[in-house]
Amino acid sequence: METLNVALGERAYPIHVGQGVFDRSALLLPHLRQAKVAVVTNTTVAPLYLQRFATPLRAAGIEVVEIILPDGEQFKNWQTLNTIFDSLLEHRCERSTTLIALGGGVIGDMTGFAAACYQRGAPFIQIPTTLLAQVDSSVGGKTAINHPSGKNMIGAFYQPRLVLADTDLLNTLPDRELRAGLAEVIKYGLIRDLPFLEWLETNLERLLVLEPEALEYAICRSCENKAEVVVADEHENGERALLNLGHTFGHAIETGMGYGEWLHGEAVAAGTMMAAELSCQLGWISAVDVIRIERLFERAGLPVSGPAMGADRYLELMQHDKKVQDGKLRLVLFKQIGQAVVSDAASQTGIAIVIAARSSHA
Ligand code: NAD
Ligand code: GLY
Numbered sequence: 001m002e003t004l005n006v007a008l009g010e011r012a013y014p015i016h017v018g019q020g021v022f023d024r025s026a027l028l029l030p031h032l033r034q035a036k037v038a039v040v041t042n043t044t045v046a047p048l049y050l051q052r053f054a055t056p057l058r059a060a061g062i063e064v065v066e067i068i069l070p071d072g073e074q075f076k077n078w079q080t081l082n083t084i085f086d087s088l089l090e091h092r093c094e095r096s097t098t099l100i101a102l103g104g105g106v107i108g109d110m111t112g113f114a115a116a117c118y119q120r121g122a123p124f125i126q127i128p129t130t131l132l133a134q135v136d137s138s139v140g141g142k143t144a145i146n147h148p149s150g151k152n153m154i155g156a157f158y159q160p161r162l163v164l165a166d167t168d169l170l171n172t173l174p175d176r177e178l179r180a181g182l183a184e185v186i187k188y189g190l191i192r193d194l195p196f197l198e199w200l201e202t203n204l205e206r207l208l209v210l211e212p213e214a215l216e217y218a219i220c221r222s223c224e225n226k227a228e229v230v231v232a233d234e235h236e237n238g239e240r241a242l243l244n245l246g247h248t249f250g251h252a253i254e255t256g257m258g259y260g261e262w263l264h265g266e267a268v269a270a271g272t273m274m275a276a277e278l279s280c281q282l283g284w285i286s287a288v289d290v291i292r293i294e295r296l297f298e299r300a301g302l303p304v305s306g307p308a309m310g311a312d313r314y315l316e317l318m319q320h321d322k323k324v325q326d327g328k329l330r331l332v333l334f335k336q337i338g339q340a341v342v343s344d345a346a347s348q349t350g351i352a353i354v355i356a357a358r359s360s361h362a
Contacts, residue, residue, distance in 0.1 A: 002220045006139065006227045008159060008234065015139060015163040015227070017219050019212050022049070022127065022166035025056045031162045033096040033123055036063040038088055040111040041102040042071040045129055048172055053102060053127070065091040069107065073260040076106045076146050078154075084114040095119040098161070104130035104177070105137035105264065109152070112143030116158035126160045130173055131181025131215075132265055134165040135188075135222035136243075140230040146259055150320035151251040157235055165223075167215040175301075180265025182207065182300040183246075183272070185218055188225040190272065190293065191242045194338030196221050197296075204299050241323055242340045245332040246272030249306065249355070252317035256309045269302035270358065277354040278346050279334040289337050306359040311352040314359070 001018035016027055037057065041050055046068045054064040067087045069080055088097070099122055101111035108126050115124035126138035144155025170178065185207075189197025199221075200207075206214035226243065233240040249271030253262050262270075276293050279285045294304045306314075323330045323342065329351070330344045 002216060004220060004223050004227060006159070007231050011159050013159060013161050013163065015165065015223050017134070017165045017167070017223065018216050019168050020166065021164045022053065022169060023056070025060060027164060028057075028125065028162065029060060029062075031123075031125060032062065032098050034094065034098075035061055036065070036093065037098045037100050038065040038067055038091065038093050039100045039102050040067045040069065040084060040107060040114070042069045042107055044071045045103045045107070049102060049129065049169065065093060065097075069110070071106075073106055073146070073254070073264070074258070076110055076144075076259065078145060081110055081114055081145055084110065085118065088114070088118055093118070093122070095122055097122060099124040100127060101125070101138075101160075102127045102129065103133070104128065105133045108133050108137050109142070109144050109155070112141070112158055112160065113145060113155050116143055116156040121158070123161050124158075126163045128163065128165055129169045131170055131178055131219075132184050133181075134167075134170075134219050135181060136184040136226060138163045138165065139223055139226045140240075140243075141234070146255075149255070150317070151254050151259075152322075153320065163223075165219055167210075167212050167219065170210055170215065176263065178208070178210075179301040180263040183265035183269040183297070183302055185222050186296055186300065187243070187245050187268070187272070188222050190334070190337060191245050191332070191340035192229075192338065193221070193225055196225070197338060201296060204296070208300070236322075238342075241330075241342045242332055244323065245340055246270070246275055248318050248321045248323065248329070248331055249274045249314065251321065252314050253306050253309075255320075256313055256317050257307055262307070266303050267306070269297045269300075270304065270306040273297065273304045274306065274354050274358045275331060275333055277358055278331065278350060281350055281354060282333070282345055285334045285336060289334070292337065304358075306355070308359050311355040311359075314355045315348065315352065 128138035141159035144152035147153040250267035
């Protein structure tokens with residue numbers, strides 16, 4: 001097991017990564033404020049892991065409330081969030097009852113937002129069960145639900161008390177979801193960690209076959225990168241925006257195609273290729289660099305172009321991006337591979353050209 005720390009002062013918390021951390025209740029028990037927890041999960045993850053998680057807690061005298069949500073990005077909304085509040089109230093959960101997110105990024109984002117709101121703030125713990133959630137969404141305290149007009153539009157910054165990332169849980173993850181998670185892993189290399197990108201270029205296949213040591217290394221390295229950025233800029237006034245590489249285009253794809261149609265990581269991969277093309281158009285990176293990025297995504301089985309929604313529709317949806325300032329679109333682009341910047345240098349015409357060139361995917 002490796003342990004990292006998100007050094008946020010009084011709100012600092014550990015991330016334990018490795019095989020078997022899920023079954024070690026001793027890692028979790030010291031973080032509870034009362035002998036009661038509410039575990040939020042979904043209809044896919046519950047049959048796989050809920051009883052395995054709850055049984056030792058109950059044996060240790062902890063009351064475990066089970067909240068099982070429908071599975072899917074299309075349920076990351078007000079209605080589903082409200083069912084969490086209904087259950088918490090029905091089971092008389094208090095402000096000291098810890099909410100535990102057991103699932104992927106959808107469960108993590110919704111549980112975190114519910115915890116931020118419930119009785120003005122209840123403690124919460126992340127137990128991420130997808131690669132994407134283990135390397136990204138469980139760390140850093142972004143919580144949210146979607147709005148029909150835009151991804152993650154309603155939410156809060158609210159940090160967990162603990163993150164437990166068990167690589168063994170990925171053995172049941174569908175291959176497509178594993179590959180989607182790799183998009184966010186590759187992201188760290190592309191924006192700020194060239195040596196990690198080179199490691200990924202050499203070791204990608206070890207991750208695709210779920211080799212535990214390789215997974216543990218990639219998850220730790222990703223979380224180290226994320227923790228450094230979050231500690232420097234928790235509320236995204238600057239550097240944290242770099243973690244949104246490809247997301248302005250990607251969120252437009254997810255919203256435009258209907259939530260759940262394109263996986264988040266797939267949309268991020270296609271969006272990253274658009275950002276790379278734009279950086280090349282601005283003369284910041286070369287065509288060879290673009291091909292290098294494309295090659296890695298292709299090896300990960302990720303799309304390198306977006307769906308053909310029309311550049312105008314993309315641009316309309318992209319106006320809802322949280323980086324828009326005074327009505328002006330700002331994008332994460334590459335100064336070079338391994339060094340991203342937030343920039344408003346691209347023109348509307350330039351962006352439209354890139355979208356047209358990179359949106360042929362069926
Ligand atoms: P997800 O939560 O929808 O999970 C993917 C699928 O895998 C679901 O069907 C889920 O039920 C299933 N699943 C989860 N764990 C499993 C397991 N171990 N075995 C078998 N099946 C399993 O998707 P995701 O990719 O984890 O997360 C995407 C979400 O995360 C998006 O909503 C995105 O906006 C959000 N996100 C948030 C942040 C953040 O910083 N908060 C960062 C990145 C992404
Ligand atoms: N996933 C982007 C962030 O946490 O800032």
